[in-house]
Amino acid sequence: MDFDVILFHEEALNDIKDKKIINNSSCLKIYASKNKNLSNNFDAFIELPSTLKEINFSVENVAAKKAFSKNSSIEIKKYFLNKNEKKLRKNNSEIILTEKEIQLLELFLNNKKPISKDEILSSVWNYSSDADTHTVETHIYRLRKKINDKFSDENFIVNTKDGYSL
Numbered sequence: 001m002d003f004d005v006i007l008f009h010e011e012a013l014n015d016i017k018d019k020k021i022i023n024n025s026s027c028l029k030i031y032a033s034k035n036k037n038l039s040n041n042f043d044a045f046i047e048l049p050s051t052l053k054e055i056n057f058s059v060e061n062v063a064a065k066k067a068f069s070k071n072s073s074i075e076i077k078k079y080f081l082n083k084n085e086k087k088l089r090k091n092n093s094e095i096i097l098t099e100k101e102i103q104l105l106e107l108f109l110n111n112k113k114p115i116s117k118d119e120i121l122s123s124v125w126n127y128s129s130d131a132d133t134h135t136v137e138t139h140i141y142r143l144r145k146k147i148n149d150k151f152s153d154e155n156f157i158v159n160t161k162d163g164y165s166l
Helices: 010-014 016-024 052-072 099-110 117-125 135-151
Strands: 005-009 028-033 044-047 073-076 079-082 087-090 093-096 158-160 163-165
Touching: 005 010, 005 016, 005 052, 010 016, 010 028, 028 052, 044 052, 052 073, 073 099, 093 135, 099 117, 099 135, 117 135, 117 163
Parallel strands: 005 028, 028 044
Antiparallel strands: 073 079, 079 087, 087 093, 158 163
């Protein structure tokens, strides 16, 4: 079964089938009870009795937080990009990125084939393809340097005759 949200009462944890569904689901889990016993890992707690307005607020709030968190943390190769903090991490090391560097990484990540300089100019900087600029090369050079200096990874961004890619 595929759910977006499971809102369940504490008694559901006493039923083997219900408990299995709750534990094996990757959706949002909201626990409703008179007792604030949060021994399990749930996304939200609703204290009973509760109004429909309070339940709705809780569901909307936890869904928004989860969507925000999911969008802000992206795995790239063996690195983690935190868009909110503008940091690229690997193991215990990190570098701070600019907004354009993040946009470049997302563009590369969302395209499986190499991306040409003209496509990058158009997507990231909204420049026309006939613009004469070294913006792309300069930004990629700086990003590669940051990554290589901190992580000793010379092959994070590669380029071929067809363009740039991860």
